[in-house]
Amino acid sequence: MIKFFFTVWMMVAAGSAAPIQTDEQFKTAVASMGTENKLVLMIYTTDDCPECAYMKQKVFHDKAVEAYMKRNFVVIEKNVHKSKLPDGYDFFGIPTMFFIDKAGNKKETIVGSKRAQPFLTELHRIRGIQ
Template identity: 40%
Template sequence: MKILSLLLFFVTFVFSSSINFESSLQEAKEEAIKKNRPLMIMYSTPTCPECNYMKKKVFKDKEVSSYANKNFVSVVMDINENKKELPFKFIGIPSFFFVDARTMTLLDKSLGGMREKEFLSVLKKVDK
């Protein structure tokens, strides 16, 4: 029983320290409007090494995930699957777009993979 409790705690902790992503741009937009937060849109592909680094390492950082979940509503868009739905042009991936959800006005953008502290700085700069 103790092992099961510890396992449940560990699984809950692991999943709670990650950025929460909405399943679609429309859902993210609605949630951002409801919570009065900006959108963070990440353009990605499953085979992009820097994108996968961000998802597996940076987004699981406790400080990054906590800050992002508190201040943004986030969504990942696969550039191959969502070509017609991509709201902004891009020159590479990962691309991050920070957007006013009500007007879909671009507030800021960032290109490329980065380490935890650098990404946290980007988030804080946008959130000012």
């Protein structure tokens, strides 16, 4: 019985890491990094989300945030109503931001919008745990 549960657990663990690696946008993002030590920032949005629009129009274009993101992240945007979403990256609110390493490991998730300075603080913290 223990062997059965161990086998099931191994299949679940193996299955949970692979889905993002089959996502074409993720593969393209990783390829664009080259040898740079960046993380992928995958953000789930919708067309009618005011918080998403605020993040994209204001926060991501704040001078300090924009410069830090260009140096440390490759951004993928997925519209939850129009894009195929990778397995294992569920959401319960938007915007949802997933921080993923080149191997496809989810490092951190942020749900909701933030002002520029608190968001920049979060970006620094997340880069620190890479």
